[in-house]
Amino acid sequence: MTSTSTVQALGLAQETPIQDHIRLVADELMASLPDPGELTADERRGLIARYTAVLEGNFIYWMTGAYLSVGTEEARSIISENLHEEIRDCHPGMLRRFAMAAHAVPTDLDALAVYRDLTDVRLFVGRLLGVPLVVMMAFFEGFIQRFMPFLAELAELQGSTEKEYTDVHGVCDVAHTQELFRALSVEMSSNVPGPSTDVFEGVGLLRTLIENIVRPANNWMVQTA
Numbered sequence: 001m002t003s004t005s006t007v008q009a010l011g012l013a014q015e016t017p018i019q020d021h022i023r024l025v026a027d028e029l030m031a032s033l034p035d036p037g038e039l040t041a042d043e044r045r046g047l048i049a050r051y052t053a054v055l056e057g058n059f060i061y062w063m064t065g066a067y068l069s070v071g072t073e074e075a076r077s078i079i080s081e082n083l084h085e086e087i088r089d090c091h092p093g094m095l096r097r098f099a100m101a102a103h104a105v106p107t108d109l110d111a112l113a114v115y116r117d118l119t120d121v122r123l124f125v126g127r128l129l130g131v132p133l134v135v136m137m138a139f140f141e142g143f144i145q146r147f148m149p150f151l152a153e154l155a156e157l158q159g160s161t162e163k164e165y166t167d168v169h170g171v172c173d174v175a176h177t178q179e180l181f182r183a184l185s186v187e188m189s190s191n192v193p194g195p196s197t198d199v200f201e202g203v204g205l206l207r208t209l210i211e212n213i214v215r216p217a218n219n220w221m222v223q224t225a
């Protein structure tokens with residue numbers, strides 16, 4: 001992992017190292033994905049259900065956190081565009097249709113499987129740290145776009161023909177990622193993170209959550225006991 005001090009030493013030219021780092025994290029996550037054809041039907045269902053449990057009710061909330069956390073009008077305007085699209089085109093409804101068509105609507109156990117790591121991300125978002133939160137969302141948009149063919153294949157193997165969610169997010173998230181990098185650049189030029197700020201804190205928490213979506217640790221009973 002790129003150290004905070006290394007990134008900070010680069011001053012206002014931090015955008016490129018940040019992009020490099022989050023691309024590396026996404027590369028590692030993509031390389032760790034199982035072959036959909038080698039999973040059982042129940043494993044495929046669970047993976048789609050956990051993804052849905054995380055994204056359906058949280059993506060807009062997290063992006064709203066990014067909106068509230070940035071200090072520049074330009075960054076706010078860019079994130080506002082993203083939120084408009086999410087809400088106007090009802091992306092949560094699109095994801096719900098995707099899960100229903102794959103017979104993978106989340107159960108209480110699916111929600112519990114991601115509970116601890118999801119809570120960690122929620123609490124991080126609640127701290128409203130402008131730059132680290134925009135870095136996390138830029139990472140997430142980029143990862144989602146690359147994750148879509150895998151998610152679509154899982155659903156197809158579950159007998160689904162519903163592709164609107166995966167088609168839309170395989171395309172629009174490319175533009176969203178670029179726009180969030182622009183917001184990040186603007187924000188960093190006016191609100192430089194302090195020396196104790198880990199700009200990758202949210203990326204690390206989100207990575208752990210995604211890893212748990214793909215391979216649940218089943219340790220939620222310890223956390224909720």
Ligand SMILES: [Fe+2]
Nearest residue numbers: 059086091169
């Ligand atoms: Fe979306």
